[in-house]
Amino acid sequence: MLKGKTTIHDISKALGIDSSTVSRALNNSPRVSNTTKAKIIAKAEELGYQRNSLASNLRTNKTHTIGVVVPRISRNFFSTVISGIEETAYEKGYNVLICQSLESLEREKKIINTLVSNRVDGLLISISMQTTSFQHFKPFSDYGAPIVFYDRPCNFEHCTNVTIDDFEASFKATEHLILNGCKHIAHFGGPQAITLYQNRKKGYIAALKKHGLVFEDALCFENQLSAKDGAAMAKTILKMDKVDGIYSANDTAAISALRYLKNNGVAVPEDIAIVGFNNDPISAVIEPALTTINQPDFEMGKQATTRLIAHIENKNGPTNSVILSSELLVRDSTKRF
Amino acid sequence: MLKGKTTIHDISKALGIDSSTVSRALNNSPRVSNTTKAKIIAKAEELGYQRNSLASNLRTNKTHTIGVVVPRISRNFFSTVISGIEETAYEKGYNVLICQSLESLEREKKIINTLVSNRVDGLLISISMQTTSFQHFKPFSDYGAPIVFYDRPCNFEHCTNVTIDDFEASFKATEHLILNGCKHIAHFGGPQAITLYQNRKKGYIAALKKHGLVFEDALCFENQLSAKDGAAMAKTILKMDKVDGIYSANDTAAISALRYLKNNGVAVPEDIAIVGFNNDPISAVIEPALTTINQPDFEMGKQATTRLIAHIENKNGPTNSVILSSELLVRDSTKRF
DNA sequence: AACTTAAATACAATCGATTGTATTTTGATT
DNA sequence: AATCAAAATACAATCGATTGTATTTAAGTT
Numbered sequence: 001m002l003k004g005k006t007t008i009h010d011i012s013k014a015l016g017i018d019s020s021t022v023s024r025a026l027n028n029s030p031r032v033s034n035t036t037k038a039k040i041i042a043k044a045e046e047l048g049y050q051r052n053s054l055a056s057n058l059r060t061n062k063t064h065t066i067g068v069v070v071p072r073i074s075r076n077f078f079s080t081v082i083s084g085i086e087e088t089a090y091e092k093g094y095n096v097l098i099c100q101s102l103e104s105l106e107r108e109k110k111i112i113n114t115l116v117s118n119r120v121d122g123l124l125i126s127i128s129m130q131t132t133s134f135q136h137f138k139p140f141s142d143y144g145a146p147i148v149f150y151d152r153p154c155n156f157e158h159c160t161n162v163t164i165d166d167f168e169a170s171f172k173a174t175e176h177l178i179l180n181g182c183k184h185i186a187h188f189g190g191p192q193a194i195t196l197y198q199n200r201k202k203g204y205i206a207a208l209k210k211h212g213l214v215f216e217d218a219l220c221f222e223n224q225l226s227a228k229d230g231a232a233m234a235k236t237i238l239k240m241d242k243v244d245g246i247y248s249a250n251d252t253a254a255i256s257a258l259r260y261l262k263n264n265g266v267a268v269p270e271d272i273a274i275v276g277f278n279n280d281p282i283s284a285v286i287e288p289a290l291t292t293i294n295q296p297d298f299e300m301g302k303q304a305t306t307r308l309i310a311h312i313e314n315k316n317g318p319t320n321s322v323i324l325s326s327e328l329l330v331r332d333s334t335k336r337f
Numbered sequence: 338m339l340k341g342k343t344t345i346h347d348i349s350k351a352l353g354i355d356s357s358t359v360s361r362a363l364n365n366s367p368r369v370s371n372t373t374k375a376k377i378i379a380k381a382e383e384l385g386y387q388r389n390s391l392a393s394n395l396r397t398n399k400t401h402t403i404g405v406v407v408p409r410i411s412r413n414f415f416s417t418v419i420s421g422i423e424e425t426a427y428e429k430g431y432n433v434l435i436c437q438s439l440e441s442l443e444r445e446k447k448i449i450n451t452l453v454s455n456r457v458d459g460l461l462i463s464i465s466m467q468t469t470s471f472q473h474f475k476p477f478s479d480y481g482a483p484i485v486f487y488d489r490p491c492n493f494e495h496c497t498n499v500t501i502d503d504f505e506a507s508f509k510a511t512e513h514l515i516l517n518g519c520k521h522i523a524h525f526g527g528p529q530a531i532t533l534y535q536n537r538k539k540g541y542i543a544a545l546k547k548h549g550l551v552f553e554d555a556l557c558f559e560n561q562l563s564a565k566d567g568a569a570m571a572k573t574i575l576k577m578d579k580v581d582g583i584y585s586a587n588d589t590a591a592i593s594a595l596r597y598l599k600n601n602g603v604a605v606p607e608d609i610a611i612v613g614f615n616n617d618p619i620s621a622v623i624e625p626a627l628t629t630i631n632q633p634d635f636e637m638g639k640q641a642t643t644r645l646i647a648h649i650e651n652k653n654g655p656t657n658s659v660i661l662s663s664e665l666l667v668r669d670s671t672k673r674f
Numbered sequence: 675a676a677c678t679t680a681a682a683t684a685c686a687a688t689c690g691a692t693t694g695t696a697t698t699t700t701g702a703t704t
Numbered sequence: 705a706a707t708c709a710a711a712a713t714a715c716a717a718t719c720g721a722t723t724g725t726a727t728t729t730a731a732g733t734t
Binding site for chain 3: 007008009019020022023024026027051052053054055056057058059060
């Protein structure tokens, strides 16, 4: 209808009231009388006024937008975290700019630049598997925007981490295999440059140690834990003809391995028991159902966002990191007795 | 370091060059000599300059941001569509503001307002299950921003739809059950106010008709197709003691029904054959594996985004709607012979 | 050397809302 | 009716980048 959207100046002219008053009225400032407020609001509706957030953001230096970086949106764990993020952000009046790094550092850097340019009020990020230095986060903290790392923790300045206790969860998972009689347990691990995967490996090793099992380097894999990797590792393990348990640092690889083993006549859990990580919806449906670590994905998104926004809104120092609790879901893939 | 970020004016002052020249240099305008360009770029880097997109967007009236509305991010189909959207947007230099309607019209309206306020350049939306009128999209088209509806088509003004042929896919799915000997086929349908679900039901009815089967209203369900709904419908069907086939308009309900039936001693596909819709990753893993319609989810996201951006960038009229192809994936849940 | 033209740069307005300060209006008080 | 404080409104600068127009500089021509 009206070309180019109505502005407060259109309302101002239409009513013969200064635009500053119009602005204040629309923001419900006490400095404007109720009578004029009513007039202004009525006219605003009549003209189909919609605040131009660009102008507002420029002036106030606040965008009410949170940047979210995720390795890959379509992974169930991450999309559920995003749900939690979006939900909380929505409640508190924030928008969510979502980007995926696809596990690439280069892409992550570009994304950070864009988010800085767009002056998002804060950043929620799960770093890529290639991210081992953190200089590219500097521009962010430089202009005073807080960062919260979720899932994959990061030791950058005084930033908040929202994670689970990966060491402990791993320890429990591995011990569970041991208590079910496994003696030669393989570990499907992720990139050891990432703290998260380091911790998972450490937990695995600690459990072996506690129960007097020897740690064998040959049983420790390190890769991206994709479905392809899972099948490949299963194949390698079969050749070894010795492994009787697998603890995988994610479900994707675990599920893929399980299917590979099943298709090759290996009995799960009798011959090889398997524990995964993440509680992917598939893990509950596959047969045998996969024992796995349940992470509070949705909750993690909510917590991270709540803390980020708290930090954005009261500029007093960093909030503390949080460790959410996880649990071992025992299912058929480990029930040997 | 520098409080409050460097601007082109800081660069301008530092070099004694007018800010307009600085701006043009940073935008690589031919109006600036290479010598000064180099100087400016060097200084910009030295000062850690990052363009303030807010200011730029305000001036140019272009945000390079696309609004994306999705019913629920954590559904595999949608998160994969989003992947395709993000991927394409990233390539073309656009950001993606993602919001979920959670199938609520009220929320959808609020989201649209926010997106208009943020002056996104265009909108990609899969409408909520409650959306039956489209007046709330008016502000959007009013200021000239194009809209592309994906998955759930919409007859609003001259907007582009990116969908599959739901009628045909449904027809194929239902016919497949008939050819496998089913005589009493139930249909798990979604809200009939939504064109998508209407079309799916129509395809089902058409297939029955073609093969001389009677359409029974009692076998036609209409709800949100959640997991809970799926189990409830399975229960109802069992009581009827007559149904030998189910065609569900989504996998969520189909899978839930399958599990319910299995747990209650019903043989799938021998007693009841099932076809789903969406090719959710679970459908391939569940036993028996679920016959389903594979939709080009990632591709749908890419196509929708490509078309939206094309429309944003050449303001010449609406691009045409597209119908992507889908396929019936025959798996064990329907193999009766 | 004077002159023309093109190239490079500077000036100044603008996008739309916000906000500190100044001015006007209102109403209460004596 | 005069006075004064408080309430309401107007004025004007500002956020940072962009862009049309004006001015200066450089280079080429005769």
